[in-house]
Amino acid sequence: MSSAARRDLGTWGRYSRWVNKHRKWVFAAPAMIFIALLLIFPLVWTLYLSFTNSKGSVRAPFDFIGFENYVKVLTDTERFWPAVGRTVYFTGGALLFEVILGIAIALMLWKPFRGEKLVRVAILLPLVATPVAIGMMWRLIFEPNIGFANEMLSWLGIPAQPWLSSPDTALSTLIFVDVWQWTPMVTLIILAGLTALPEEPDEAARVDGANWWQRLWYVTLPLLAPTIIAAVILRGIDALKTFDILYATKGKGGGSFHEVETLNTYAYGLSFDYNRYGQASTVLILFFLMIIGLIWILSLRKKALNK
Template sequence: MVFTALLIAFPLGWTLYLSLTDSSGSVRSDSEFIGLQNYGEVLTDFDRFWPAVGRTVYFTGGALAFEMALGMAIALLLWRPFRGEKWVRVAILLPLVATPVAVGMMWSLILDPNIGFANQALSWFGIPAQPWLAGQDTALTTLMFVDIWQWTPMVVLILLAGLTSLSDEPDEAARVDGASAWQRFWYVTFPLVMPVFITAILLRGIDALKTFDILYATKGKGGGSFHEVETLNVYAYGLSFDYNDYGMSSAVLIIFFMMIVGCIWLLTARKKRSNR
């Protein structure tokens, strides 16, 4: 526990210290203590910081909503035994095998506006070609779809474990009382699995907030020419490694860290109420 605490405390403390200085060029170069000046500049940056916050919220919220809905639906389908269920479960988990960078490169080829299979498939139905990742208005939504494709199996795995642990007696009692399939799910199954559902939201939500690999692998520096997929992670990375402005990037990371802690606190409080 002491080792883990130090492992977390030292990088966090160092980042906090850098955020209060004008460190740039190199973290070993001389820097001056400037207090909260970096935070003031970040919070008043309406050109890059706040749009990045909006993209982060949009990407995380959209991906999480679809992943939870699809994950619950697929978990319910896999809940009861059926022929070939082992092969189906293996197939569903395949997207988790590949690394995010490899997934990003694969989908870049599939969604290429000129040679990609996606636009070729659309042409079979008379649908015009779409810009997908190349479009300023479509890139972030497209990458949200890629994230949903890769990480929905993780949600399925968590929810399926929760469903499998439930007793059959409440569902059978509701069935005897004449409840429909939807009523049994909404009033019996879902409340019982709610603690696991919130745990899945917590784990997947934190992971989605930190998404960087797919965004950077597909769009590169700055999240694209028009910063169309620049989330807070990509923005902080650019400040650190493109502009070597470590003080400013550390301030962004500390603000982002506080946002994540706030989300964890809200979800944990909601989980405690569900357990009661």
């Protein structure tokens, strides 16, 4: 064997040993690079566009204008800040009811009972349909004239309600729709946390004479707190970026009076209705910072509970 061939074999051997030593990173690298590009490029491009006056067409020339878009958006009390308020209201209201109902349903499903599997399947049915289909279904149910909701109220002697057609009730009605669809997700997370809890603390409290409510409040819920925080983080992020149900039920602009317009629908309208890409990118970056801030706060809370 020639000296050149021996050198090539030695180089290949060192390379093979290095690959074998770091194989978990080598095999994962292509997927990690792809995901990084998939996330980083749109985020960087959106950030760049937020500092420009891009509008009209994606091919139209645009100029760098610094923080002008941010000043314009942050001083917009007609559309931006009301959209922020609706986003917070929708997310907070949906989370509150979904966590409370999710915990309650999970506690009912915690212990085995007859027909348990059938009940669990029935609870998960709202998660099967797509959000757009759910939105269209509830739009028909809440239709003021022929909808089943007002028909049912008439049986009880209650006057018909505007539901989705009134600016005063539209967003609250959509919170109800979101709670109906996504409470099962919270229930699954809480139920998984309940099944992983140790039995000894509850048995000790039972021996000490604690009743069911005392065991729940002082034993079960404190042990379950990290799981609840995880459910709030996962569902909170999803609720913040809700778009399908809002658009399917109220259309462009969140309705005629922008009654259900959140930051997502506002940014969508700026991009695809008015073609103001720079301003829309600014709204999305500010929205992204809000989500990061929420995750950071909840993560700190979860770490404090785990200590």
